[in-house]
Amino acid sequence: MRLQAYARAYPSPRESLFVSTAPTVYDVAARSGVSIATVSRVYRNPDSVRAETRERVLTAGRALGYVPSGNARGLASRSTGILGLCFPDYSDPDTEATEAEDEDAAMLYSDQIIRGMERAARRHGYALLIAASLKGGPESLVAKVAGRVDGFAALARTVPTEELEVISRRQPVVMLAGPREGTDHLDHLDHIEVANFDGQKELTRHLIEDHGLRRLAYIGSAEESPDVEARFRGYLAACRDGGLDVGPEPDLRVGMMRQAEGARAVDVLCASDRERPEALVFANDQMAVGALHALEKRGLRVPEDMVVTGFDGIPLSRLVRPALTTVHQPTLRIGEEAVELLVKRLNGARDAEPVSLMLPVTVVRRGSCGCGKG
Amino acid sequence: MRLQAYARAYPSPRESLFVSTAPTVYDVAARSGVSIATVSRVYRNPDSVRAETRERVLTAGRALGYVPSGNARGLASRSTGILGLCFPDYSDPDTEATEAEDEDAAMLYSDQIIRGMERAARRHGYALLIAASLKGGPESLVAKVAGRVDGFAALARTVPTEELEVISRRQPVVMLAGPREGTDHLDHLDHIEVANFDGQKELTRHLIEDHGLRRLAYIGSAEESPDVEARFRGYLAACRDGGLDVGPEPDLRVGMMRQAEGARAVDVLCASDRERPEALVFANDQMAVGALHALEKRGLRVPEDMVVTGFDGIPLSRLVRPALTTVHQPTLRIGEEAVELLVKRLNGARDAEPVSLMLPVTVVRRGSCGCGKG
DNA sequence: ATCTAGGATGAATGCGCTTACAAGCGTATG
DNA sequence: CATACGCTTGTAAGCGCATTCATCCTAGAT
Numbered sequence: 001m002r003l004q005a006y007a008r009a010y011p012s013p014r015e016s017l018f019v020s021t022a023p024t025v026y027d028v029a030a031r032s033g034v035s036i037a038t039v040s041r042v043y044r045n046p047d048s049v050r051a052e053t054r055e056r057v058l059t060a061g062r063a064l065g066y067v068p069s070g071n072a073r074g075l076a077s078r079s080t081g082i083l084g085l086c087f088p089d090y091s092d093p094d095t096e097a098t099e100a101e102d103e104d105a106a107m108l109y110s111d112q113i114i115r116g117m118e119r120a121a122r123r124h125g126y127a128l129l130i131a132a133s134l135k136g137g138p139e140s141l142v143a144k145v146a147g148r149v150d151g152f153a154a155l156a157r158t159v160p161t162e163e164l165e166v167i168s169r170r171q172p173v174v175m176l177a178g179p180r181e182g183t184d185h186l187d188h189l190d191h192i193e194v195a196n197f198d199g200q201k202e203l204t205r206h207l208i209e210d211h212g213l214r215r216l217a218y219i220g221s222a223e224e225s226p227d228v229e230a231r232f233r234g235y236l237a238a239c240r241d242g243g244l245d246v247g248p249e250p251d252l253r254v255g256m257m258r259q260a261e262g263a264r265a266v267d268v269l270c271a272s273d274r275e276r277p278e279a280l281v282f283a284n285d286q287m288a289v290g291a292l293h294a295l296e297k298r299g300l301r302v303p304e305d306m307v308v309t310g311f312d313g314i315p316l317s318r319l320v321r322p323a324l325t326t327v328h329q330p331t332l333r334i335g336e337e338a339v340e341l342l343v344k345r346l347n348g349a350r351d352a353e354p355v356s357l358m359l360p361v362t363v364v365r366r367g368s369c370g371c372g373k374g
Numbered sequence: 375m376r377l378q379a380y381a382r383a384y385p386s387p388r389e390s391l392f393v394s395t396a397p398t399v400y401d402v403a404a405r406s407g408v409s410i411a412t413v414s415r416v417y418r419n420p421d422s423v424r425a426e427t428r429e430r431v432l433t434a435g436r437a438l439g440y441v442p443s444g445n446a447r448g449l450a451s452r453s454t455g456i457l458g459l460c461f462p463d464y465s466d467p468d469t470e471a472t473e474a475e476d477e478d479a480a481m482l483y484s485d486q487i488i489r490g491m492e493r494a495a496r497r498h499g500y501a502l503l504i505a506a507s508l509k510g511g512p513e514s515l516v517a518k519v520a521g522r523v524d525g526f527a528a529l530a531r532t533v534p535t536e537e538l539e540v541i542s543r544r545q546p547v548v549m550l551a552g553p554r555e556g557t558d559h560l561d562h563l564d565h566i567e568v569a570n571f572d573g574q575k576e577l578t579r580h581l582i583e584d585h586g587l588r589r590l591a592y593i594g595s596a597e598e599s600p601d602v603e604a605r606f607r608g609y610l611a612a613c614r615d616g617g618l619d620v621g622p623e624p625d626l627r628v629g630m631m632r633q634a635e636g637a638r639a640v641d642v643l644c645a646s647d648r649e650r651p652e653a654l655v656f657a658n659d660q661m662a663v664g665a666l667h668a669l670e671k672r673g674l675r676v677p678e679d680m681v682v683t684g685f686d687g688i689p690l691s692r693l694v695r696p697a698l699t700t701v702h703q704p705t706l707r708i709g710e711e712a713v714e715l716l717v718k719r720l721n722g723a724r725d726a727e728p729v730s731l732m733l734p735v736t737v738v739r740r741g742s743c744g745c746g747k748g
Numbered sequence: 749a750t751c752t753a754g755g756a757t758g759a760a761t762g763c764g765c766t767t768a769c770a771a772g773c774g775t776a777t778g
Numbered sequence: 779c780a781t782a783c784g785c786t787t788g789t790a791a792g793c794g795c796a797t798t799c800a801t802c803c804t805a806g807a808t
Contacts, residue, residue: 022545024765025764034787035787035788035789036765036766036788037767037788037790038787039765040764040766041766044766049786049787050785050786065540065543065544067540068517068765069521069764069765070448070454071445071447071448071449071522071763071764071765072445072765073445073521073764073766074444074445075445075763075764075765075766075792075793076764076767077765078766080522081518082522089496111488114488114504115485118505122506127505127518127519128503128504129456129501129502129503129504130502130503130504131502132492132493132496143441145501146441147443147445147447148456148501167441170397170439289693315690316689396794398795399794400794409757409758410794410795411757412756412757413795414794415796418796422756423756424755424757427756427757442794442795445794446763446795447794448763449762449793449794449795449796450762450795450796451763451797751806751808753804754803755802755805756804757802757803758799758800758801759798759800760799760800761798762796762797763795763797765792765793766791766792766793767790767793768789768791768792770787770789771786771788772787773785774784774785775785776781777780
């Protein structure tokens with residue numbers, strides 16, 4: 001029963017860099033002449049111990065370099081004080097070269113969510129554990145995270161549905177982005193999404209009604225992404241409302257939705273042998289920015305010769321010239337709300353009805369559609 | 375002796391959202407008719423169990439929604455599979471309003487480190503735990519992190535020195551950024567920094583020798599930051615080498631080093647009643663970008679009327695017009711190298727000599743100094 | 749048929765901590 | 779002076795898993 005612990009030799013603190021085995025409550029207890037229960041109390045709930053005793057314990061703890069083991073704590077108290085986030089690995093191994101180019105912006109989305117979650121988690125006394133799904137094997141990312149946190153958020157389609165189904169029976173999980181529908185078995189999970197449809201619809205309406213544009217072109221994604229599809233549906237809805245004649249498919253679907261693809265869209269849609277659209281409606285800002293550059297090269301002025309819009313409201317959208325008209329997503333808030341939801345569940349509302357948040361977006365009218373100062 | 379565990383009732387998986395108490399090895403063992411040792415083996419080292427048995431266990435596990443407890447695992451195996459990162463909280467509570475403005479860029483630095491660490495950690499099979507020092511109380515951030523990870527990195531001056539001193543006796547710690555000197559007691563820690571001095575010196579030399587500029591102004595930080603100070607010293611060194619007459623202090627020190635401060639620097643240094651400098655050398659990109667805007671407002675052309683340079687090489691620096699001449703920091707690499715260092719320690723080299731890495735930087739010549747296409 | 753090596757499994761122990769519960773003790777109360 | 783109450787501290791029992799050792803079983807060798 002750990003008796004030998006009491007006999008353990010205490011190396012002078014500076015004796016070696018790494019003590020062979022980290023000090024434990026037993027060591028601190030022995031050194032300060034109290035029981036391990038008291039040591040535990042000192043670190044966990046200092047006020048429950050007499051001041052004099054407390055100081056003695058703390059002194060011993062410092063001398064030994066004692067740090068409570070999170071594992072043992074978690075095990076004994078059945079909670080970790082950690083929230084988790086699982087997100088997809090956006091990095092594209094093929095483009096290691098152009099990495100610096102786009103990646104910065106590419107991951108901004110998950111970066112912001114991380115930031116939002118971290119901040120909110122901190123406010124509630126939690127730390128944040130993050131893990132991206134590794135490209136190689138589906139090597140149960142979630143299980144690893146799930147086993148170590150009190151609850152976690154998962155970016156849509158990061159985690160196999162069935163796995164989530166199992167795990168969500170044991171701890172709070174909130175799904176981020178992606179529509180609720182389609183994720184059949186997961187409708188008992190809390191869920192946060194962004195008003196993709198409404199945003200794109202309102203932006204498109206603006207182009208049609210306020211700017212009187214009639215020939216629009218939409219550039220979407222070839223990959224299956226619920227968010228991007230919702231945007232496209234918003235676009236369609238506005239077009240129909242405005243009496244425009246549109247097909248059921250985007251004018252162009254691209255792979256990665258990066259600047260290069262935006263530029264390519266310009267090449268395709270502004271080819272001289274076809275009627276040029278009046279406006280390019282992009283499914284995200286990055287492509288739109290790429291298009292801006294490509295249009296400049298072609299000598300086409302924005303917005304005079306061509307209107308361009310994006311989606312997301314990344315910082316860049318404000319800085320390019322002309323500034324980009326776009327739909328601003330409250331990315332930080334997604335992370336924050338996720339934490340709030342998790343914390344609420346953890347604080348008792350475990351069996352409350354599943355919550356589904358739809359965060360509002362803002363249409364930001366700037367130069368690239370003819371509004372603002374340009 | 376947990377005997378009652380074997381008698382525990384097994385609710386049908388779909389019976390309730392949250393089973394009252396999460397299933398454990400005991401539950402899975404009972405359900406599949408094996409011992410807990412075998413259950414453990416199945417999840418930990420599947421090949422050591424006969425295929426048939428394994429399947430039986432896995433089936434039971436799935437049915438119960440079993441996820442191994444990271445805490446128990448960590449406790450029993452004395453390792454967590456998690457690396458940590460402690461970083462300062464950059465958010466400025468006073469500027470909640472202008473938040474959206476700058477914050478994006480503001481935290482980019484730590485974001486990139488997070489990203490770099492996460493990626494490298496994943497490669498080595500670790501997850502990443504992140505925690506920012508909370509503004510309010512110094513509420514032992516580190517202890518919380520340290521108790522839960524196998525090793526961690528700390529951004530300079532995030533963590534009280536003495537605390538680090540204690541903790542580093544028990545697990546690998548690597549300091550990020552900030553010079554090694556001055557952190558007296560911590561010279562046994564691994565340490566990664568960036569060639570701030572060299573970078574700023576080379577950039578400044580470029581302005582002086584290649585562009586023939588003589589009247590430079592340096593805008594630094596009022597807060598004590600070793601990195602920023604190193605940059606200033608690099609600037610001074612180049613000035614002296616170039617025979618320029620410079621004082622021991624920056625021409626201006628600002629608080630937060632954001633765009634607003636950059637704009638303010640323009641107001642101060644380009645006031646009509648004083649001789650205007652030929653170049654504004656900023657300690658970071660954000661201020662430089664702010665200055666670019668302010669100069670545009672004043673009708674001053676860059677680089678014809680005023681040369682502007684930054685430091686960091688944030689994505690934005692490439693996108694503003696004119697593109698910003700700057701010193702590019704390998705921020706991602708800082709994170710990656712940190713993980714490599716930690717992993718190396720964890721794989722045996724615990725008592726190896728402390729490593730100190732100085733990552734190289736790159737001077738990026740663009741339009742704002744008169745190079746490049748503008 | 750007997751012996752043995754090796755693989756598969758079970759029993760038992762402990763990882764470091766939290767937390768009832770009980771015990772000790774000093775002081776206010778009757 | 780006995781009883782009771784409150785505060786501090788100790789005792790002991792796990793938390794869920796990994797792991798060592800012992801045991802059992804099977805197949806191959808003799």
